[in-house]
Amino acid sequence: MLLRLTCPECEKDSYSVSVENFKPCPYCGILFSGKYGSEKRDDGRINKEIPFILPYKGQNLEASTINFSKKGLSIKIFGNPSLPVGDVMEFSIGNSLVKTEILWFFNAPEVSMAVTGLKILEGSLNPQEFPGLNISDDRSTES
Numbered sequence: 001m002l003l004r005l006t007c008p009e010c011e012k013d014s015y016s017v018s019v020e021n022f023k024p025c026p027y028c029g030i031l032f033s034g035k036y037g038s039e040k041r042d043d044g045r046i047n048k049e050i051p052f053i054l055p056y057k058g059q060n061l062e063a064s065t066i067n068f069s070k071k072g073l074s075i076k077i078f079g080n081p082s083l084p085v086g087d088v089m090e091f092s093i094g095n096s097l098v099k100t101e102i103l104w105f106f107n108a109p110e111v112s113m114a115v116t117g118l119k120i121l122e123g124s125l126n127p128q129e130f131p132g133l134n135i136s137d138d139r140s141t142e143s
């Protein structure tokens with residue numbers, strides 16, 4: 001059974017099989033659950049969409065960042081790709097080359113895209129292309 005959930009951030013509807021599980025909003029990319037609301041974890045995440053090409057098993061998938069931090073990023077991939085959790089991918093966004101592991105993956109066929117959360121294993125995002133990374137680095141106060 002699919003439940004219709006309204007994103008607490010952008011207020012668009014998407015579908016989930018559970019009100020408790022956290023799933024990403026396919027529109028704005030925040031993680032939320034129907035029961036617990038949006039993810040409040042503050043890890044210096046910055047919302048910014050940067051389009052890039054994701055090479056995957058001989059295909060060039062169109063993708064875009066949704067948000068990112070020093071340790072990872074969420075991206076959306078256009079079309080209806082299916083990528084297994086745990087897969088390691090290497091790609092570049094601008095001049096930043098990173099090696100990442102898929103932590104979670106959700107298809108959103110209603111908007112023809114998939115949203116996935118990636119952990120950065122190697123490499124880093126260039127602060128010049130990802131403005132804000134430096135600032136969140138230096139931040140030591142809890143908000």
Ligand SMILES: [Zn+2]
Pocket residue numbers: 007008009010011012025026027028029030
């Ligand atoms: Zn949303």
